[in-house]
Amino acid sequence: MSRRDSVRNRERLVTSAREVFAEHGFGATLDDIARHAGLGTGTAYRHFPNKHAIAAEVLRDATEQIVVDAEEALAIEDPWDGLVQFFQRTASRQATDRGLYETLTGQGDDDEQARIWPRIVASVTELFERGQRAGAIREDAAPQDVAAVFAMLGPAFAMSRTIDPELWRRYLALMLDALRPGHPPLPVPPPPAAALDTILRSSKK
Amino acid sequence: MSRRDSVRNRERLVTSAREVFAEHGFGATLDDIARHAGLGTGTAYRHFPNKHAIAAEVLRDATEQIVVDAEEALAIEDPWDGLVQFFQRTASRQATDRGLYETLTGQGDDDEQARIWPRIVASVTELFERGQRAGAIREDAAPQDVAAVFAMLGPAFAMSRTIDPELWRRYLALMLDALRPGHPPLPVPPPPAAALDTILRSSKK
DNA sequence: GCTTAACGGAGATCCGCTCTCCGGTTACGA
């Protein structure tokens, strides 16, 4: 049987990783995580072969929540309200969890992004098209634009971190206003749906 | 007197730097620039003590253009048309010049940003407030939001690079629609004007 | 042609991150 301290330290590491990734993003070091947990690096590497392994464990919960957000949004009768709730909840999570933003956005753990992405896309597309059929969303927008909106919120999250934790709500509201009907037609067609996965990976080298 | 080949090589380096910074951003290496110019690293370091020095020379022209854009926009009678032209021209420059975006956004050369920033802010504030007085811009927007909009366009520029060079126009149009009057009030006040310089530095460590 | 400034690029140096190794410590069973 395994020792009590070993079990306890593993938990501490996971908790620490959650906090460190949230605050400093995926660029954080396993050493950082260990130190933040009050443990040595050796201990960290005994429990997890590398950063990827511990990240996988931490990220799964966070990304899974996004899917839940989308499903809960679909349960709301009013299509626009549903979309707004989805955006707000999901954005709120990303505003306080830099690692989550990076993962969804293709700047973090590729495997986890690949795993969760199709499921998010499926739900969001449904949510979006429902809103569009109901006339709550402008005709010339496309589901792909949702991904773009989240990508563009990234800098807003960064500003929130240094200026005012709630600032991102202002810019999300701005984007939502733009998605309403009653605007002149958009000048360029949306990116092809097939490019959806590439959309956010773009900032990569 | 200095040798002709020396003069020629210096020019080649500057041209090369312009191209390399535009394509790969400020993270590019002096070695990269030298190789792209078809010259050796030693040559690069003889002409410029470090990356900062050559960047300063290259960036000045590019940032200066932004100021010109703003002034030209002020010369247009219709306040809204002026603002749109400013956004389109300046965004167009940034879409094709990654180094320029990074500089304006505080992810590149800090000195050059500090140098040009006040002048851009002055012009843009005037441009923006003129539009607002004319009722072309929603009441609850603020000049600071312009900086935020440019920050948020960053991911759109990245997408343009990999998907379609003109794609950023779609998302700029989206943001401009949102700046028009006739929307529900924004939920959070704009960042303080004093935070303007910090706004974009946010993505930094 | 000769002198000498300028060139080129291999490699020294630095830096930050990843991961290992092993002496010291501690939990747990007998």
Next chain:
DNA sequence: TCGTAACCGGAGAGCGGATCTCCGTTAAGC
């Protein structure tokens, strides 16, 4: 209570990527 296996900690080896130097070679200018 004691012995031992399991676990801990953190110094530092290894690695990769960037910056910058050094010096033998090249060619411009007279």
